[in-house]
Amino acid sequence: MSDAPLMKVEHIRQEFAVKDGTLRAVDDVTLTIDRGETVGLVGESGCGKSTLARTVLRLIEPTQGTIALEGRDITKVPQRELRAIRHRMQMVFQDPYGSLNPRRRIGAIVGDALDLRGVPKSEQRTQVIAALERVGLGIDHLHRWPHELSGGQRQRVGVARALAASPDLLIADEPVSALDVSVQAQLVNLLVDLQRDLGLAQLFVAHDLSVVRQVADRIAVMYLGRIVESGPTDVVFARARHPYTRALLAAVPIADPSRRGRQREAIRGELPSPIDPPPGCHFHPRCPHATDVCMTEQPALWHYADGGRAACHHPYGVSAADVAAASRDDLASPAAAGMSAPDPSTADLADAGETPAGAQA
Numbered sequence: 001m002s003d004a005p006l007m008k009v010e011h012i013r014q015e016f017a018v019k020d021g022t023l024r025a026v027d028d029v030t031l032t033i034d035r036g037e038t039v040g041l042v043g044e045s046g047c048g049k050s051t052l053a054r055t056v057l058r059l060i061e062p063t064q065g066t067i068a069l070e071g072r073d074i075t076k077v078p079q080r081e082l083r084a085i086r087h088r089m090q091m092v093f094q095d096p097y098g099s100l101n102p103r104r105r106i107g108a109i110v111g112d113a114l115d116l117r118g119v120p121k122s123e124q125r126t127q128v129i130a131a132l133e134r135v136g137l138g139i140d141h142l143h144r145w146p147h148e149l150s151g152g153q154r155q156r157v158g159v160a161r162a163l164a165a166s167p168d169l170l171i172a173d174e175p176v177s178a179l180d181v182s183v184q185a186q187l188v189n190l191l192v193d194l195q196r197d198l199g200l201a202q203l204f205v206a207h208d209l210s211v212v213r214q215v216a217d218r219i220a221v222m223y224l225g226r227i228v229e230s231g232p233t234d235v236v237f238a239r240a241r242h243p244y245t246r247a248l249l250a251a252v253p254i255a256d257p258s259r260r261g262r263q264r265e266a267i268r269g270e271l272p273s274p275i276d277p278p279p280g281c282h283f284h285p286r287c288p289h290a291t292d293v294c295m296t297e298q299p300a301l302w303h304y305a306d307g308g309r310a311a312c313h314h315p316y317g318v319s320a321a322d323v324a325a326a327s328r329d330d331l332a333s334p335a336a337a338g339m340s341a342p343d344p345s346t347a348d349l350a351d352a353g354e355t356p357a358g359a360q361a
């Protein structure tokens with residue numbers, strides 16, 4: 001086994017031709033997922049999470065960039081050949097109603113992956129039952145139809161179908177957001193168990209940080225097609241550097257009633273259109289700390305010593321020593337060559353327990 005990450009996408013760009021021009025849904029994203037690791041991908045609706053997830057699987061072809069599975073570049077592998085490795089990367093879709101064929105029984109839906117893997121018919125029934133049991137369903141669901149199941153049960157079928165393929169990587173695109181809150185927790189627990197018991201790596205997509213906190217080893221925050229912050233989950237929660245991440249954190253529900261006011265705060269303004277994004281740092285029109293440099297220069301993704309990365313000219317809580325020790329992500333864009341270093345401590349961490357200014361309505 002190679003020591004390359006299980007999955008590595010580099011400098012991925014995904015553009016769509018639309019009526020008003022070109023929509024850049026994913027803009028120079030580099031992301032790795034190690035074996036057995038769960039990476040949480042978060043950001044507002046429309047920031048490009050699903051597009052990135054689909055690109056990783058090559059369900060859509062990237063406009064630019066490379067996709068490597070265990071060090072093997074699969075960006076250009078023909079679709080026919082891709083089929084042979086596709087079972088290693090499985091997707092669980094957001095919509096448990098639309099993602100199951102209503103005309104097929106549960107057993108047949110889950111069994112498809114076994115056909116693709118060439119598992120003999122005689123063994124399929126046992127394996128389908130095992131996959132169903134693995135997700136908390138059972139033999140009595142084999143002959144049921146999707147419409148006979150609840151949303152939570154359907155989503156479990158979606159996970160069972162993915163597991164039947166015996167994947168190394170599960171890409172779960174907002175797997176719980178369509179479900180009742182009570183059912184969400186059960187499904188999240190199931191995914192955590194799968195990671196632990198099967199050593200499954202996951203890319204877990206969500207639009208808020210509270211769900212991701214429970215499942216992810218590492219978090220990547222996306223804003224208008226770019227990763228603006230990433231790091232180990234505890235680092236992101238303890239020391240978020242990007243004002244956008246801090247605003248998302250401020251929106252995470254808090255159990256302590258005395259601090260509950262923070263729950264309602266949203267980030268000011270709307271997500272700008274990816275057809276005509278703001279120049280410089282995409283976040284600057286909504287950012288309380290924006291200065292001239294933010295309006296003209298795209299911030300590079302800086303790597304700090306604690307494993308955290310942030311693409312911000314004025315990151316929170318970063319000292320001159322942190323900046324001196326930091327290194328920069330290489331960007332695909334030649335314009336990146338002369339990029340400025342982050343400005344230490346202009347955005348003070350003193351308000352860490354308070355509402356980030358960027359979160360005010």
Ligand SMILES: Nc1ncnc2c1ncn2[C@@H]1O[C@H](COP(=O)(O)OP(=O)(O)OP(=O)(O)O)[C@@H](O)[C@H]1O
Nearest residue numbers: 016023025044045046047048049050051052207274
């Ligand atoms: N096939 C397509 N053609 C044109 N534009 C697209 C296409 N797919 C996605 N987009 C656009 O790309 C942007 C990112 O969409 P995407 O679905 O990836 O966002 P998302 O982060 O998954 O949002 P959500 O949280 O609502 O699921 C949006 O502006 C969307 O309208």
Ligand SMILES: [Mg+2]
Nearest residue numbers: 049050051173
């Ligand atoms: Mg989506």
